[in-house]
Every structure is written in C-alpha cells, then in structure tokens.
Amino acid sequence: MFTNVPLDETIGICADSLYHGSLAKLSFPEHIFLELMNLTTKSVEFSFNGSMYRQIDGVAMGSPLGPILANIFVGFQEQLLFEQWPKPMCYFRYVDAIFAICSSSTEAEGLLRHLNSLHTSLNFTIEKFCEACIVDTGAGYYRHPLRCDVFVHCAQSGDNRTVMATLKECPVGLYWSQNDLTCRPHYEVDCPQDPCKQPGRIAxxxxxxxxxxxxxxxxxxxxxxxxxDDKFRFDEISQKCVPDEICRSNCHSNSSRFFDSDFQVPLCTMRAVENDDSFYLQEVHGYFYRMPCPSGTVFSTKACSCIRGKRKKTVMKEVCEPFIYLPFDTDWNDHSTHPKGVGAKSLEIISVEGAVGGSAAYFDGTSSATVWALNNMHFGSNFTISFRFRSATRDSGQFALVDNSDCEKSATFGVALDQTKRASFLYGGFILEDNSVSRLNTTLKHNQWHDVKLIKSGSRVELWVDGHVTTKLGHADIKRLDCSMTIGKGTNLDPFVGFIDDLRFYKCTPFKHLHGKMA
Structure with missing residues (x-):
C-alpha cells in the first residue's frame, strides 16, 4: 500500500486540513509546511543489486511517515465513501486493512466496487475466509491476514446450511501453521505478517x-x-500502557503469563459456594475443601478473598452454560444458546423408555454424529462432558461413545465402552500436553441406562458413572488436536450400537458437578 500512496495528493490533503479546515492552524506558513513535507518524503534513494535508484512516487517502505500518510490518504477516501454509500453494520479499518460485516454478499461486493472506484491507487480485495477452507469433515482453517497467533476456524452453523467463521487464538508462545493446520512454536513458523518484523515495532x-x-x-x-496493570490498556500507537478506566486486566489466566517486572501472578484457587457467601471452596491438589470466611467478612470472587461485608444468603447465577447441548429429543441439532453445526450419518431419533425427553439417538453400528466447533479447540484444564447411554448389543468389543478422533488420529479426550460376554467396563480420560495419559475406568451393569460425566477441572480428572466417581491427578492442560468431536465412532474403536441421550459439553465446571468434588 505504501508505495501506491500518491504523495502530492496526500500532502495536499494534509495542507488543506491544517490550513483551510477546522483543525488548529500551525504557527508557520503553508508554503513552509509543503516544503518540509516534500523534503522528508521525496527524492528517496535506495540500492538494489549494486545499483542506485530513486523513488519517484509513493511512500518509501520503512519510512516513519509511511503508516501515517497511508492512513491519512485511505481515511480521506473512506470519508468520501460513506458520504455516498451506507456504512455496514460493523466496520473497522487499520491503515489499509478493513474488517466489515455486511448483511449479504451483494452488499459486500457493492461496497468493494464503490471503494475501489474512488481512486486509481485503491485496489482492495475481499478475503472470504471460509470459501477455501471447508473440508469433507465440515470444518476447516484459514490463516489470519494480520496476525500470526490467530487463525480462522470455519464450521457449519446450527442450520447446517451456512458456514460460520470463528477467530481462535493459539496458546501463548505459539503461531498458527497453515501447512500443519495446528499451532506451532513461533520459531518454527514462517509468518510474513508478524508485527515484530515491522520497523520500529517494540510491542x-x-x-x-x-x-x-x-x-x-x-x-x-x-x-x-x-x-x-488494572485500569490500563496497551496502546498500539504509543506501544505502551496508558490509563483506561474501562479496561480491566484479565490477562493473567495461567502461570506462563507475567508482569513486566517478571513477577509471577498467582492463580485464584478459591471458588464461590452456591447460595452462601460466608464460605468458599479452596482447591488443594485438585480437591475442593469448604472453608469459612472469618467473622465479619464474605467471599468475593473479584478479590479472590474474604473481604469485609455483611453475610447474606445469595443465589448464585449459573454462568457455566453448555457450549454444546444435544438433547436428542426430536433431532440431532445443537440446542445451546449459540447453536453450532452438527453432522449426522444414519442417525435416528426414536422413542425409548428411560430417555430424558422420551426419545434418544439410536446408533446402529454405521451411525455417527460430528460436532465441528470443537475442532482444534484449546480446552486448557476446564472440560466437562455429560451424557446418558444404553448399549443395545451383548457383542464383545471396544465401542466408541464420545471422543475427538474424527480425523483418524488418536483422541485426546474420550469415553469408550469395553464389553465382553461376562463384564462391561467404561473408560474415560485425556492425553495431556506433556504427553501423559490420565485414564480412568469403572465397571458397569448390563441392560440399563448409565449416566456419565468426564471432568477435568484444574489438576483433577474425574469419571462419574451412575453417581460413583473415580479420580486421579493430571497437572498439564488437555492436548490440542485438529479433530472434531465425534459421537458413536472413533479411531481404532468399534462403532457403538445403542442409545445416547442428553449430551452436554462445557468449557467449564458447572456448580452441580463441582459440588460432588468437595472433600
């Protein structure tokens, strides 16, 4: 963009705004301003392959004035644009990069045509993130055009007819690799749009x-x-922290994040108790202990401590809602607050005794359901999945119930049924970032419904089956995998035959599940 900025025209825009517009006028004459601008932007010389060249127009790459003049030129054209064309419902611009949400592709294409018609130096294009990234499994990825640590996850939306693009961020220290379709250490990824490669960039x-x-x-x-610090935000222009009453510092969510002073910020290991702020739950090695606040104090989640205040019974609002909710009552669609796309193969919803809503999904050995929104998701150590199932076969085998192995890779979370003629076992667990395995199992009775919960909350891993729990510790986060959640089938497992009902996935631990963990 910089080399396409018409210098004379842009300098004229600056002069008109400063000397003939509403801005405060400079203390020296206009002709001096023009002479200074010409002196600092023109007659730029550079060498290439042993020869000297002089740039005859446009802003030189690497010039401190480059971003400023480019922004002024595009901003002036943008002002003309919206005098003639309606502004989209969402519109942001950073120099020559525009993010816009339009009501239709027709509106987007019209905006593009009108913008490019304003000046011969403008040649904007549209990047439709999800056009080139949808794959056979219903999900795909696309690199972010401006950031190395962010990628676009494309998946079918709840109506299974449209495609939804979601921005996702790599864990700290990793960049997105479009070649590997996963996040890699930043020194392993060639990322031309890395902001740190810009001249003069310090943060x-x-x-x-x-x-x-x-x-x-x-x-x-x-x-x-x-x-x-709290009530400060990072300013991209000055590249430093500036006061901001609205910004609340919420970026210390794990132990790998630090202040400038290299002081490590401790995690809050306390949680509120439902309906009673005179107590709190203290986590110790994955176990939660109910502890009283001192007399005259109440527990504050914001302060992560007991503070002075009057004790009272409070009704805790459940903030941990299902990210995925498949009731399987009338269909296999997601019924969460923000529905995600679900793909189903040979799946039937039929009435069956014992199902929560009277009906459940029947898997006949060829059936499966896939939830693409969990593809390549960073779960961290906050994961809860609950569902009910009943096997419809006495055949021996290891049957897949729920996991994330739709891409023929080994799952990093999952629940499976190991069944023989004489006994049945349920296995559940995780593969963690340090490649350790946290796997739990319990015995099952035949010919009945089973209630299952697989939980990772902090360092504690739990498998609940019919009200009974087995536990172990797993200190690392759940390993990230570029595969979707699959129900009824899994890599190296037999396809499930039977009923699955009322499946819920949370990126947190609901109170009703947390309470079962108190010591």
Whole structure:
C-alpha cells in the first residue's frame, strides 16, 4: 500500500486540513509546511543489486511517515465513501486493512466496487475466509491476514446450511501453521505478517485482551506475554500502557503469563459456594475443601478473598452454560444458546423408555454424529462432558461413545465402552500436553441406562458413572488436536450400537458437578 500512496495528493490533503479546515492552524506558513513535507518524503534513494535508484512516487517502505500518510490518504477516501454509500453494520479499518460485516454478499461486493472506484491507487480485495477452507469433515482453517497467533476456524452453523467463521487464538508462545493446520512454536513458523518484523515495532497488543501485549525482541515475539496493570490498556500507537478506566486486566489466566517486572501472578484457587457467601471452596491438589470466611467478612470472587461485608444468603447465577447441548429429543441439532453445526450419518431419533425427553439417538453400528466447533479447540484444564447411554448389543468389543478422533488420529479426550460376554467396563480420560495419559475406568451393569460425566477441572480428572466417581491427578492442560468431536465412532474403536441421550459439553465446571468434588 505504501508505495501506491500518491504523495502530492496526500500532502495536499494534509495542507488543506491544517490550513483551510477546522483543525488548529500551525504557527508557520503553508508554503513552509509543503516544503518540509516534500523534503522528508521525496527524492528517496535506495540500492538494489549494486545499483542506485530513486523513488519517484509513493511512500518509501520503512519510512516513519509511511503508516501515517497511508492512513491519512485511505481515511480521506473512506470519508468520501460513506458520504455516498451506507456504512455496514460493523466496520473497522487499520491503515489499509478493513474488517466489515455486511448483511449479504451483494452488499459486500457493492461496497468493494464503490471503494475501489474512488481512486486509481485503491485496489482492495475481499478475503472470504471460509470459501477455501471447508473440508469433507465440515470444518476447516484459514490463516489470519494480520496476525500470526490467530487463525480462522470455519464450521457449519446450527442450520447446517451456512458456514460460520470463528477467530481462535493459539496458546501463548505459539503461531498458527497453515501447512500443519495446528499451532506451532513461533520459531518454527514462517509468518510474513508478524508485527515484530515491522520497523520500529517494540510491542503489539494481544487480539482478545485490552491489557495484554507481546514484546518484540530482535524482530521476533517474546515467548511469554506481558500485561498492563488494572485500569490500563496497551496502546498500539504509543506501544505502551496508558490509563483506561474501562479496561480491566484479565490477562493473567495461567502461570506462563507475567508482569513486566517478571513477577509471577498467582492463580485464584478459591471458588464461590452456591447460595452462601460466608464460605468458599479452596482447591488443594485438585480437591475442593469448604472453608469459612472469618467473622465479619464474605467471599468475593473479584478479590479472590474474604473481604469485609455483611453475610447474606445469595443465589448464585449459573454462568457455566453448555457450549454444546444435544438433547436428542426430536433431532440431532445443537440446542445451546449459540447453536453450532452438527453432522449426522444414519442417525435416528426414536422413542425409548428411560430417555430424558422420551426419545434418544439410536446408533446402529454405521451411525455417527460430528460436532465441528470443537475442532482444534484449546480446552486448557476446564472440560466437562455429560451424557446418558444404553448399549443395545451383548457383542464383545471396544465401542466408541464420545471422543475427538474424527480425523483418524488418536483422541485426546474420550469415553469408550469395553464389553465382553461376562463384564462391561467404561473408560474415560485425556492425553495431556506433556504427553501423559490420565485414564480412568469403572465397571458397569448390563441392560440399563448409565449416566456419565468426564471432568477435568484444574489438576483433577474425574469419571462419574451412575453417581460413583473415580479420580486421579493430571497437572498439564488437555492436548490440542485438529479433530472434531465425534459421537458413536472413533479411531481404532468399534462403532457403538445403542442409545445416547442428553449430551452436554462445557468449557467449564458447572456448580452441580463441582459440588460432588468437595472433600
């Protein structure tokens, strides 16, 4: 973009705004301003392959004035655009990169045509993230055009007819690799759009936080992120923390994140008790202990401590809602607050005794259901999945119930049924980032419905079956995998034959499940 900026025209725009517009006028004459601008932007010389060249128009790459003049030129054209064309429902621009949400493809294409018609130096294009990334499994990926640590996950939406694009962020220290379709250490990924490669860049803001930022060291991003103090935000222009009453520092969510002083921020290991703020739950090695607050104090989740206040009974609002909810009452669609796409193969919803809503999904050995939204999701150590099932066969085998192995890779979470003529066992667990395995199992009775919960909350892993729990510790996060959640089939497992009902997946631990863990 910089080399396409018409210098004379842009300098004229600056002069008109400063000397003939509403802006405060400079203390020296206009002709001096024009002479200074010409002196600092024109007659730029550079060498290439041993020869000297002079740039005759456009802003030189690497010039400190480049981003400023490009922004002024595009901003002036943008102002003309919206005097003639309605502004989209959502519109943001950073120099020559525009993010817009339009009501239809017709509106988007009309906006593009009108924008490019304003000036011969403008040649914007549309990147429709999901056009080229949908694959046979119903999900796909696309690199983010401006960031290395962010990627676009494309999946079918709840109506299974449209495609939904979701921005996802790699864990701290990793960049998205389009070749491998996963997040890799930043030094293993060639990312031309890395902000740290820009001249003069010393830091840049994390995309999902107002307070978090990454430092640039010798043209590369630091492995750990830094964080502004509370009520400060990171300003991209000044590249430093500036006061902001609205910004609340929420970027210390795991132990690999630090302040500038390299002081490690401790995690809050306390949780509120439902309906009673005079107590709190203290986590110790994965177990939660009910503890009283001192007299005259109440527990505050914001302060992560007991603070002075009057004790009272409070009704805790459940903030942990299902990310995926498949009741299987009338269909196999997701009925969560924000429905995601679900694909089904040879799946029937039939009436059956014992089902929560009177009906359940029947898997006949060729059936399966796939939830694409969990593809390549970073679960961390907050994971809860619950469902009910009943086997309809006495055949021996290891049958897949729920896991994330739709891409023929080994699942990193899952629940499976191991059945013989004489006994049945249920297995559940995780593969963690340190490649350790947290696997649990319990015995089952034949010919009945079973209620199952697989939970990872912090360092504690639990498998609940029919009200009974087995536990173990797993300190690392759940390993990330570029595969979707699959129900009824899995890699190296037999397809399930039987009923599955009322499946819920949470990216947190609901109170009703947490309470069962108190010691």
């Amino acid at each position: 840049y803001r994390e995309i999902f936080s107002c307070a978090a930022y990454y430092k640039c060291l010798n043209g590369s991003r630091a492995m750990t992120r830094s964080c502004c």
